[in-house]
Amino acid sequence: MNDRLNTLEERASARRPLLMVALVAGDPHLDATLDYMGILAEAGVDVVELIVPFSEPAYHGAVLQRAMARAVNEHLDWAQIEEIAAEFRRSYPSVALVVSTYLNRLMVAPTGPILEGLQSAGVDALWIYDLPMEEAAEVDALSESAGLPLVRAVSATTSLERFREIARRAQAPIIWTGHSGGELTLTGQAFEERLRTFGEYTRRPIFASMGVTTGAEAQAVVQAADGVLVGSSVAWLLEGRGPDVKERLRRHVVELRARVDEVAGQG
Amino acid sequence: MGSPACGAFGEFGGRFVAEALWSPLAEVAEVFEEALGDPSFAARVHGWAEQRLGRPTPLSHLGGLSEALGGAQIWLKREDLLSGGSFCGVVALTQALVAVRLGRTELVGETATGDFGVALGQVGLALGLKVRVFMTRDDMAAEPAAVRRMEEMGLALEPVEGPARGRRGAMAEALRYVACGPERAFYVTSSLASPDPYPRMVAFGAEIIGNECARQLRERGVSADYVVAPVGSGGFACGLFGAFVQEGSVPGVQLVGVQSGGDASPTKGAASLVRGRVGVHMGTRSFVLQDELGQVVTPLTDAAGMAMPVVGPQHARWMRTGQVQYVELADAEAYAAVRTLARSEGILACLESGYGLAYALRLAPTLPEDAHVVVGLSGDGSRDLGRLARARGEGASS
Numbered sequence: 016m017n018d019r020l021n022t023l024e025e026r027a028s029a030r031r032p033l034l035m036v037a038l039v040a041g042d043p044h045l046d047a048t049l050d051y052m053g054i055l056a057e058a059g060v061d062v063v064e065l066i067v068p069f070s071e072p073a074y075h076g077a078v079l080q081r082a083m084a085r086a087v088n089e090h091l092d093w094a095q096i097e098e099i100a101a102e103f104r105r106s107y108p109s110v111a112l113v114v115s116t117y118l119n120r121l122m123v124a125p126t127g128p129i130l131e132g133l134q135s136a137g138v139d140a141l142w143i144y145d146l147p148m149e150e151a152a153e154v155d156a157l158s159e160s161a162g163l164p165l166v167r168a169v170s171a172t173t174s175l176e177r178f179r180e181i182a183r184r185a186q187a188p189i190i191w192t193g194h195s196g197g198e199l200t201l202t203g204q205a206f207e208e209r210l211r212t213f214g215e216y217t218r219r220p221i222f223a224s225m226g227v228t229t230g231a232e233a234q235a236v237v238q239a240a241d242g243v244l245v246g247s248s249v250a251w252l253l254e255g256r257g258p259d260v261k262e263r264l265r266r267h268v269v270e271l272r273a274r275v276d277e278v279a280g281q282g
Numbered sequence: 283m284g285s286p287a288c289g290a291f292g293e294f295g296g297r298f299v300a301e302a303l304w305s306p307l308a309e310v311a312e313v314f315e316e317a318l319g320d321p322s323f324a325a326r327v328h329g330w331a332e333q334r335l336g337r338p339t340p341l342s343h344l345g346g347l348s349e350a351l352g353g354a355q356i357w358l359k360r361e362d363l364l365s366g367g368s369f370c371g372v373v374a375l376t377q378a379l380v381a382v383r384l385g386r387t388e389l390v391g392e393t394a395t396g397d398f399g400v401a402l403g404q405v406g407l408a409l410g411l412k413v414r415v416f417m418t419r420d421d422m423a424a425e426p427a428a429v430r431r432m433e434e435m436g437l438a439l440e441p442v443e444g445p446a447r448g449r450r451g452a453m454a455e456a457l458r459y460v461a462c463g464p465e466r467a468f469y470v471t472s473s474l475a476s477p478d479p480y481p482r483m484v485a486f487g488a489e490i491i492g493n494e495c496a497r498q499l500r501e502r503g504v505s506a507d508y509v510v511a512p513v514g515s516g517g518f519a520c521g522l523f524g525a526f527v528q529e530g531s532v533p534g535v536q537l538v539g540v541q542s543g544g545d546a547s548p549t550k551g552a553a554s555l556v557r558g559r560v561g562v563h564m565g566t567r568s569f570v571l572q573d574e575l576g577q578v579v580t581p582l583t584d585a586a587g588m589a590m591p592v593v594g595p596q597h598a599r600w601m602r603t604g605q606v607q608y609v610e611l612a613d614a615e616a617y618a619a620v621r622t623l624a625r626s627e628g629i630l631a632c633l634e635s636g637y638g639l640a641y642a643l644r645l646a647p648t649l650p651e652d653a654h655v656v657v658g659l660s661g662d663g664s665r666d667l668g669r670l671a672r673a674r675g676e677g678a679s680s
Contacts, residue, residue: 070578073454120577168302172301
């Protein structure tokens with residue numbers, strides 16, 4: 016595990032809440048992506064999730080589906096993703112970077128070299144949304160060989176027995192995908208209890224993706240989870256554009272950072 | 283490339299889904315496998331198919347058309363004569379009976395042409411289940427008769443906003459609905475191109491079609507030389523070919539799957555097996571229409587039932603092993619074949635069936651008179667009357 020992922024674990028152990036923010040690469044165009052990643056880093060995120068757009072984003076809600084539909088028009092290939100990652104890494108050596116996508120996008124060429132290229136560019140982990148543990152044997156081997164660990168997802172339908180196996184394999188943060196199309200499927204006390212139970216079986220930080228759009232919601236999530244993943248509210252903000260979009264993005268992330276930090280040291 | 287862990291058809295198939303769907307699908311697979319070991323389940327499927335769907339369907343010999351073409355004898359497997367007007371009932375039936383075994387109370391599905399929505403209503407209401415059908419607004423506008431029929435049946439019809447005709451948008455919404463109430467709602471697929479165990483469940487029901495056809499041929503003392511069927515996602519063809527594809531089961535028969543080539547532009551049709559590459563889409567590893575970056579290409583074809591960018595994993599395997607030959611024909615040929623059948627035999631086939639028919643119309647004159655070509659007719663063409671008229675206006679057929 017690399018230093019950036021180790022740092023995330025140390026922060027989680029010290030009850031310092033973690034913030035991950037997702038951006039769709041190429042939304043609305045490639046030139047803007049690196050600027051937006053820089054804004055996230057300077058506003059204090061712990062992890063940037065760079066979503067490589069797919070034409071059929073079945074597991075994303077409407078806002079991110081629209082963002083990906085815009086970004087697909089940029090026709091990004093893996094060499095361009097590597098360039099963005101490498102440039103980001105040069106400017107922000109301590110901010111973790113997760114690249115995420117759907118499996119089909121990794122099948123256009125031999126997958127091993129794609130993973131090696133991402134790792135060399137400074138990407139810390141890869142999240143493949145439609146690759147469950149059981150179907151991941153080939154990619155697991157390639158990921159290990161490339162030194163690019165996979166982010167593992169869990170959900171309200173994940174049993175404790177299954178979670179323990181997922182946790183055993185996890186070499187990177189785990190993400191609780193707690194919503195489907197914006198509908199929360201597990202809320203309140205049940206969510207907290209499940210996260211607490213899962214947390215007893217892993218050292219990896221667990222981020223929760225719960226359709227969060229505000230600082231207050233993010234704060235509520237990190238009462239139970241090690242970190243919060245925010246995605247659609249950023250895509251929605253960028254969709255609106257306008258001349259001050261970068262400043263509004265900065266303010267949004269600063270607000271998220273401040274509210275989750277209020278929970279630091281609790282619990 | 284190795285085999286998927288779940289529901290593998292050679293190197294194809296699998297259960298490539300988000301974590302939230304894994305355990306619900308594993309539960310469905312477990313119950314389906316239990317059902318396969320229970321003789322009463324198969325008996326129930328066959329009993330309902332006979333009593334409520336009107337099976338078996340006839341195998342009709344087209345003497346006049348065969349003579350006019352001057353070659354092989356053409357036979358039609360007549361799914362158009364079923365009460366719902368298509369083969370879809372038998373696809374919905376197996377899944378609905380699995381839902382009952384699981385104690386679910388609501389069937390949730392999607393439909394493009396409306397045929398599957400009607401089938402879901404027929405089966406679900408008969409079993410005392412609620413039925414909810416997702417359909418894009420474009421498809422609803424294109425299929426007013428099916429929409430009216432579903433309304434009269436009292437189905438919960440959910441319009442879906444979506445830029446492209448076809449099942450994909452509606453499928454995503456249906457899955458999202460089920461994810462919010464998995465303890466009561468059961469997702470029923472119309473597509474063979476789905477995550478495991480759906481391709482297995484679809485095939486289990488649809489194979490009734492091929493088994494009937496093989497039996498009917500034996501009863502008439504006829505040995506088929508060719509069996510031809512249209513292939514969109516491939517559920518109907520999988521069912522028809524199932525009885526013939528096993529090595530040695532029916533020696534000497536050539537199976538042909540016909541896909542839509544759209545307007546015959548090289549990059550536009552729906553021929554995933556002819557022009558696609560191996561990928562993962564709709565939860566299964568199969569042949570996918572995609573560009574060089576792995577973005578899925580939206581197929582353009584007049585036949586909504588053929589407009590799928592990915593095909594069921596069984597067909598991918600048969601393509602790889604050479605057990606089935608796959609070809610593409612342009613929409614214009616399908617229109618012309620539907621019209622030829624209507625004028626020569628008085629049978630109105632759906633446009634999807636027109637692709638298989640068109641292939642048979644080309645093939646038959648090249649074969650001797652004692653050869654036999656079986657064409658799978660997947661449904662009735664009443665819903666395509668407007669398209670036929672427009673196509674004639676545009677000069678797509680003679």
